[in-house]
Amino acid sequence: MEYFNPGDLNEAYEILMKYGDAAIPVAGSTFFMGHREELFDEVDAVVNIKRLGLSYIRLEKGRLCIGATTTLAELHRTGLTAKGPFRIFAETVRELKIMEVRNAATIGGEVCIAGEVDMPTTLLAYDADIVIGSRNGTRTVSMSEFHKGYLKNALQTGEMVIEVQVPEPGRRTGGGFAKFERTAADLPIVNAAVRLTLGRGDRCSDARVAVGAATVSGIPQRADAAEKVLLDGTLDDERIRKAAAASNSIECVNDFRASAELRTLWVECAVEDAIRKALTHAGEEK
């Protein structure tokens, strides 16, 4: 196995192209090192992508731009994502209780894993775009199109994720995130992210409900039925419960972490919790 530590993007792209599918970019290495024997046995070239200048969080033309190697700890403590309209990011990180993983794991790593991780669920609820780079230039894929099935994503040979972009939420918009896990050190069993916008008369004018870690498809999914219940209504207790119950349209996976039945119940609980949090935050936003 060879190791590369490129100092700029073009150099990284060249190596990724040259080694093709036998090369992988590595950022925080928390997933790579934990799975190197089962999943990365055939890898010939490890490309460290932490010196490419991709650690940043900034607002550009009404979009939040997060560099791929920005760590979860940075998302948790940086003003732009810790408070205000994008605080859902810090709130998502807060639910990952392992400080050592927060210090190492990156948003790019999270996004690339179609499986039991939290950030893709939040990104789906926030209509995020994933910016992909390679020797041939850049292209953008929406979060809803980026995951292709359990541990599969839209990256082609020679490509890597360079940035995550999130449109600035409109006025009176709030987000909420909730999850279930067995222990602090385990992966999520169910997570849910919700984004709500309040319109005239406090009626819900826009809603996103995303559920992850629990689905049969292995990737985060929108709970369309729950969104329909929320849209155009006043968000009283009854409607919130009805919307949460409607999220049982999501087909849940049965595995050693939890049965499909239990997950279905917990999806409902997580969605209800996330709706309530989103509503509180939406009410606070001017």
Add this chain to the structure above:
Amino acid sequence: MHPITLNINGEKHEVSVRPHWSLAYVIREKLGLTGTKTGCEMGTCGSCTVLLDGKPYFSCLRMAIDSGSYAITTIEGLDADGKLHPLQQAFIEEHGMQCGFCTPGMIIAAKALLDENPVPAELDIREAIGGHLCRCGTYMRIVKSIQKGARIARGN
């Protein structure tokens, strides 16, 4: 093999590594610093925690080859001038361990906390060790030990 230099507890160590070797493996097996423990080697127990530039990381999930540019601190680097670190002293006084396997990781995580927040609330302490398992179930005494270590470090 790739030659690297690791800066551990203020001392430079020259060592040749393979890209997939973890920092935990190199520290323990190549450099003989066995104070750092490895339990799960997949990020779920916390016993391998070390500091890189003052921040805690699981050394089992870190590539050794990517650790050369940091000041690494392991449990062996905590005592100074023949005196135990306040946290080490406190773990002894408060019986913060039974078998002691989780202790180096707990103390390293606690040091990172105290360096940033010398007066932590109990919740801060619980959060700081959120990724650490103690198979002996000594959690209550570990929290007490960290509280006492913070007091000793502050001089009261």
